[in-house]
Amino acid sequence: xxxxxxxxxxELLDWSEIAADLDADxxxxxxxxxxxxxxxxxxxxxxxxxxxxxxxxxxxxxxxEGSYRYFADPLPPLVQALRTRLYPPxxxxxxxxxxxxxxxxxxxxxxxxxxxxxxxxxxxxTPLVLRYGPGGYNxxxxxxxxxxxxxxxxxxMLNTPDEDFTGGESVFVEQRPRQQSRPMxxxxxxxxxxxxxxxxxxxxxxxxxxxxxxxxxxxxxxxGNRHVLGIIFHNAR
Ligand SMILES: [Fe+2]
Numbered sequence: 001x002x003x004x005x006x007x008x009x010x011e012l013l014d015w016s017e018i019a020a021d022l023d024a025d026x027x028x029x030x031x032x033x034x035x036x037x038x039x040x041x042x043x044x045x046x047x048x049x050x051x052x053x054x055x056x057x058x059x060x061x062x063x064x065e066g067s068y069r070y071f072a073d074p075l076p077p078l079v080q081a082l083r084t085r086l087y088p089p090x091x092x093x094x095x096x097x098x099x100x101x102x103x104x105x106x107x108x109x110x111x112x113x114x115x116x117x118x119x120x121x122x123x124x125x126t127p128l129v130l131r132y133g134p135g136g137y138n139x140x141x142x143x144x145x146x147x148x149x150x151x152x153x154x155x156x157m158l159n160t161p162d163e164d165f166t167g168g169e170s171v172f173v174e175q176r177p178r179q180q181s182r183p184m185x186x187x188x189x190x191x192x193x194x195x196x197x198x199x200x201x202x203x204x205x206x207x208x209x210x211x212x213x214x215x216x217x218x219x220x221x222x223x224g225n226r227h228v229l230g231i232i233f234h235n236a237r
Contacts, residue, residue: 007078008033010085018195019093022152026201026214027172027184030154032191034229038078039158039191043227046131051076053124058138064218066136068230070128079127082156083231084110090152090195090233097151100202100209106150110233113150117235122146126232129158132168133225138218140173142199145236154195157188158227165224170194175213176203185219198232 013030021028034042045051046069053072058064071079087110095105107113117123126145132138143153159165172184188194196216202209218226 006035006038007081007085010089013089015089015092018089019096022093022195022197022201025184026174026197026212027186028195029186029188030193030195032189033082033193034078034156034158034191036190039156042078042129042229043158045076046129046227062139063141064136064138066130066132066138066218066221068128068130070236071125073125075125075127079229079231082229083127083233086154086231087113087233091150094151097202101211113148113233114235117146117148120147120237122148122235122237124236126234126236128230128232130228130230131225132165132218132221132227134221134223136168136218136226137220140171140215140217142213142215143230143232144199145232145234147237148234149198150233151198151201152195153198153230153232154193155188155231156193156229157190158229159225160190161187165221165226167220167222168226169219171217171219172196173215173217175215177210177212198234 018028051071052069054070055067057067088108091106091108098105170186174182186194197214200211200213203212
């Protein structure tokens with residue numbers, strides 16, 4: 001497995017730009033966080049049963065078509081490093097949002113978030129890897145997993161769009177109160193991450209900030225295979 005030290009440090013990301021994109025659109029695309037070799041390595045883990053605590057075949061639950069696997073503890077070092085390193089800058093954004101919405105804030109440290117999760121019986125790790133083949137898709141959903149949900153999550157594209165697969169767009173739908181829903185489509189390239197809200201985000205209205213809910217999914221893959229690494233920060237019940 002890759003060593004965590006081969007990851008770019010999070011301070012190399014432009015967090016003011018990411019925060020501005022999240023505030024404006026609810027979604028932010030980063031520069032590549034993983035190298036092509038690291039992406040290929042994560043894909044190669046997909047069939048290693050010993051790495052996972054649970055596997056979901058989406059058609060069995062009417063979630064879509066495709067499958068995803070939740071990593072078991074201890075997480076692979078690369079996954080653990082991504083989760084640990086991106087947490088603090090995202091917690092800053094989450095805490096600003098929480099203040100705008102009059103909600104409780106979040107710890108500045110991931111281990112402390114997990115202590116809070118454990119107190120609510122949320123012990124199981126939530127990072128996962130997803131595989132969609134031709135015809136694969138994912139219905140619009142949210143990844144809540146329990147009472148405590150850290151408000152931001154991200155995915156990393158592990159394949160090259162239009163080379164490894166066609167179709168399979170990352171779809172986001174924002175539901176503003178008393179307005180029609182707004183669809184957004186993102187096309188992360190190999191190794192790029194998309195950061196987005198788990199549940200809702202603040203949007204300034206005439207009378208202060210309001211909660212705007214977001215759901216995410218994947219449109220149908222036409223050809224090839226599409227793999228994604230998903231990092232959710234709260235643990236699952
Ligand atoms: Fe999801």
